[in-house]
Amino acid sequence: MSISIQQISTPIYHYDTALLRRTLDTLLAASGKYPNYQVHYAIKANANPALLDIIQQAGLGIDCVSGGELRCALDAGFSASSIVFAGVGKSDWEIRLALENEILCLNVESLAELCVIQEIAVQMNRVARVCLRINPDVQAHTHTHIVTGRAEDKFGIDWQDVMPVIEQAQEMPNIDLKGLHFHIGSQITDMQDFVDLCHRINLIQEYLSTTDFCPEIINVGGGLGIDYYQPSTNPIPDFEAYFAVFAEHLQLREGQSLHFELGRAIVAQCGSLITRVLYVKPAADKQFVIVDAGMTELIRPALYGAYHHIDNLTSQQQEKCMYDVVGPICESSDVFAADRLLPLTQRGDILAIRSAGAYGESMASCYNCRRLPQAILDQHPLLKILN
Numbered sequence: 001m002s003i004s005i006q007q008i009s010t011p012i013y014h015y016d017t018a019l020l021r022r023t024l025d026t027l028l029a030a031s032g033k034y035p036n037y038q039v040h041y042a043i044k045a046n047a048n049p050a051l052l053d054i055i056q057q058a059g060l061g062i063d064c065v066s067g068g069e070l071r072c073a074l075d076a077g078f079s080a081s082s083i084v085f086a087g088v089g090k091s092d093w094e095i096r097l098a099l100e101n102e103i104l105c106l107n108v109e110s111l112a113e114l115c116v117i118q119e120i121a122v123q124m125n126r127v128a129r130v131c132l133r134i135n136p137d138v139q140a141h142t143h144t145h146i147v148t149g150r151a152e153d154k155f156g157i158d159w160q161d162v163m164p165v166i167e168q169a170q171e172m173p174n175i176d177l178k179g180l181h182f183h184i185g186s187q188i189t190d191m192q193d194f195v196d197l198c199h200r201i202n203l204i205q206e207y208l209s210t211t212d213f214c215p216e217i218i219n220v221g222g223g224l225g226i227d228y229y230q231p232s233t234n235p236i237p238d239f240e241a242y243f244a245v246f247a248e249h250l251q252l253r254e255g256q257s258l259h260f261e262l263g264r265a266i267v268a269q270c271g272s273l274i275t276r277v278l279y280v281k282p283a284a285d286k287q288f289v290i291v292d293a294g295m296t297e298l299i300r301p302a303l304y305g306a307y308h309h310i311d312n313l314t315s316q317q318q319e320k321c322m323y324d325v326v327g328p329i330c331e332s333s334d335v336f337a338a339d340r341l342l343p344l345t346q347r348g349d350i351l352a353i354r355s356a357g358a359y360g361e362s363m364a365s366c367y368n369c370r371r372l373p374q375a376i377l378d379q380h381p382l383l384k385i386l387n
């Protein structure tokens with residue numbers, strides 16, 4: 001017996017697993033054209049076990065940035081040899097965990113970190129495979145909070161300072177220097193940013209050709225953006241065009257493999273945050289739609305002023321009205337949408353806040369002593385309109 005959509009307990013994340021599978025198929029068809037390309041899923045985007053299962057079965061590796069994410073990836077069945085581990089502040093226990101499990105490589109963000117890894121590797125009688133994360137000083141055109149590759153950002157080793165670090169790494173007996181890692185930011189839709197990254201990597205490789213170090217791994221990170229404005233008509237990013245940028249502009253040397261760490265582009269569009277309208281409240285010059293989800297379930301609008309498309313799944317009204325859609329959290333930034341044209345909305349309506357599959361559930365919090373919401377997969381026929 002099918003339940004009415006009104007019986008769905010909200011707020012709740014809904015994941016369209018068919019779309020996730022289609023996205024993975026498209027991704028792998030595009031990357032598969034290049035035998036030396038390997039994709040690691042950036043697990044920070046969403047670590048829901050049901051999604052991880054599908055991603056693991058598709059054969060992707062993992063990019064993680066904490067011991068917790070590393071454990072989560074191992075628990076989900078990803079092989080250690082497919083896992084890379086970045087992060088500007090790795091604790092000793094996290095480095096130990098990585099070495100114990102013999103992951104593919106640690107992406108090392110400073111000389112100080114490299115020295116600690118060498119020390120811990122000696123204690124454990126292991127050899128640590130590492131890539132050096134380089135700050136390429138390339139500007140990505142995205143929200144300033146998610147730009148990571150400018151000189152002033154905290155990530156990586158300044159590209160102009162990398163030579164002495166390489167020399168020291170080569171002298172450390174328990175360090176096996178595998179390659180170079182980059183990540184310039186997230187939600188990047190201007191392919192020119194990736195072209196600029198390629199040019200910078202080419203320049204660095206040119207310098208390196210005068211040394212005896214030839215990286216086996218070049219890792220260009222993640223960052224491919226999605227279409228938040230048209231999630232239904234444009235649900236799958238143009239992976240072909242993305243990989244073609246690297247094929248065209250990056251000059252790889254003999255034997256080098258190219259690694260990617262995509263998060264958002266894989267999972268964002270398969271997820272919606274389903275929420276119920278509690279009240280419609282008129283104010284001086286606007287109307288508030290107050291819903292039962294808040295910045296606790298999807299912080300992106302509050303944190304980055306991010307746009308998320310909103311569908312009213314239950315309203316039959318033709319008439320449209322301008323609303324501010326807000327949550328119940330005691331913060332004025334708890335706003336999902338300002339001045340948004342939606343069908344006439346009333347108490348009890350069910351809304352879908354779209355493109356919430358990436359950095360929704362994984363950034364949820366219990367602020368205001370709220371409970372973390374559950375997730376459902378492809379359950380209710382009415383939710384099919386999201387597919």
Ligand code: LLP
Pocket residue numbers: 042044045063086146183185186187221222223224261262263264265300304358359
């Ligand atoms: N690799 C590294 C080293 C990263 O730091 C990140 C994201 C990725 C890969 C994956 O990036 P993606 O392909 O998902 O763009 N909370 C923000 C996004 C923060 C991204 C942090 N690092 C948001 O909701 O927009």
